[in-house]
Amino acid sequence: MQILQTLPREEGYKMPAEFAPHEGCILIWPERADSWAAGGYAARKAFVKVISAIARWEKVTVLASYGQYENARASLPPHVRVVEMSSDDAWARDVSPVIVKGPDGTLRGIDWGFNAWGGLYDGLYFPWDRDNHIARKVCDLMEIDCYDRRDFILEGGSIHSDGEGTVMVTEECLLSPGRNPDKTKEEIEQVLKDNLGAEKVLWLPFGIWGDETNGHVDNICAFTAPGEVVLAWTDDQQDPQYERSLRNLEYLMSEHDAKGRPIQVHKLPLPRPVYVTEAECAALDPVDGVPARTPGERLAASYVNFYIANGGIIMPAFGDPADTKAAEILAQCFPGREIVPIPARDILTGGGNIHCITSQIPARG
């Protein structure tokens, strides 16, 4: 693995869309007991379902700590690969390398700086050094070269690419003071363009209300095809999410992508608000003696947090009447892909969802 200081765009590398063909997918085995109730017991069961679903269509590698390797190996199907790797938690989307593809079809990874979604300003845990080493180690494992971008804080969940020159982010996240406070919006946009090989950045104002990641785009809006997105939506004007989704919609209607196309927006309904229970809070280890979550806290539940596998959409289900509607909309957006709803509460209570725990490897060539 070469460590590169050059810029992907200058070398013709760009980030493929998630809906383009994958070689595989990376996940991390959960065990952090202040993130996951009961030492991660229920989360691991949910992860196994997600992993098994993705493995129907893609080669999956699961990273597990030394202590959890044997358990992960025994819990997962044989055709899923388990590799020992240290981490601080299980958010592969945010700590894995963002993979870019070159004109010759080769892959390279980008090793962004990671500071647990805000560092000492408003990050979610400390320390985060094991997470911050994962991107480079995954590149090494995959035998691909790695761009060193550790001086710029970015998580994979805060960007979406259409693979045709357009990248989508939220202002709420990328301009948050815990990321790159010394950089202007224009400078940040240039970093995105230079590294993801993009010509246009779409800046949605907001993420999902209460999202601990400072509003990652991957929980509120996702490309389903070039020029098309799904946007998390509620018709309930009393919901604090209403104004946020509306502002995003207005922004998207006013914009064009890098190819000059208007953005076609499919509204994806939110489930009814999901609140963390007293039992779920009690099952979390405290952080420095302080409870990790408060009973009644609203979780950032959204159907947008799905994973696009080669042959299917792995969709979070919440046991909500909107589950069916969301599945119908996604089926229309992704013809030819099977919709696979997975009960996701035990992932959601950890602070993210199916997209957050996955990271696709684009197909080479």
Next chain:
Amino acid sequence: MQILQTLPREEGYKMPAEFAPHEGCILIWPERADSWAAGGYAARKAFVKVISAIARWEKVTVLASYGQYENARASLPPHVRVVEMSSDDAWARDVSPVIVKGPDGTLRGIDWGFNAWGGLYDGLYFPWDRDNHIARKVCDLMEIDCYDRRDFILEGGSIHSDGEGTVMVTEECLLSPGRNPDKTKEEIEQVLKDNLGAEKVLWLPFGIWGDETNGHVDNICAFTAPGEVVLAWTDDQQDPQYERSLRNLEYLMSEHDAKGRPIQVHKLPLPRPVYVTEAECAALDPVDGVPARTPGERLAASYVNFYIANGGIIMPAFGDPADTKAAEILAQCFPGREIVPIPARDILTGGGNIHCITSQIPARG
């Protein structure tokens, strides 16, 4: 990765010779401070030389702890892959899977039990659980299926295969009370045949005098071709090694291999005795408060502990007049392969040598 309980021989799998083509090689990055002087500093320099030499001809994967990953990555050439994996020490030969090859050219690994060369009876460290997990994890990493033989204690350094049905071991090691004391010699021979796909086991009486592994065969005798071996030799009748090498020679002269061939023995001279110095001992962390080595202790130096790479022989050098003679003999035994002597004192003081720290992956197909 499937975990298999079946027997390789019944499925047509057998262990290729080390001199057959390789896909690559596995090593482990050294850091154990009661094995390696000065926290492994000098050993790592020597390992880098060995790894760089092998990487001229083969794909090399180096396993490093979380704490040493960045150092290993920075110290090694970019075309060498570094993968995080926990270990108790750096003896890849003994803790990696022994790889067998099937009739269709696919590879499978054997995960033998590992107990640090003798367990609580006369093992060299405790605990050894991280080492004992490596073989299975390497199979998982390589995406090959794995035979579960954890109920039988065996290290890769205690066996040699000619790839044509003959396996060579020492009685001193395989019958040692710290390995499989409940099994007779005949039962052990059957385990070797069943798992390595062999028809004949050559039982040398002895290893190198003072070898901490209870006399691993890979320090005293190695196949250089079917029907041909090099045997560590001294003409000094006062040397405690003399009687051992003589007994081995007599045994080999009296035997035939699985194909009925007599064994042609090339004597490989020993270097002059190598003793550990006071300074080297002082630079070792003590074990449970007790010095790890005693000044003046004789080390089990032997030129037989070389690695056969695809295009070269990576040979230990001791700064001894016999270095040249050994290189000449090996050049005759391995026509077409370059002899690459590497100063090996900083590996030898850890208790083994170049063959002990390497583990070849046979070529598929």
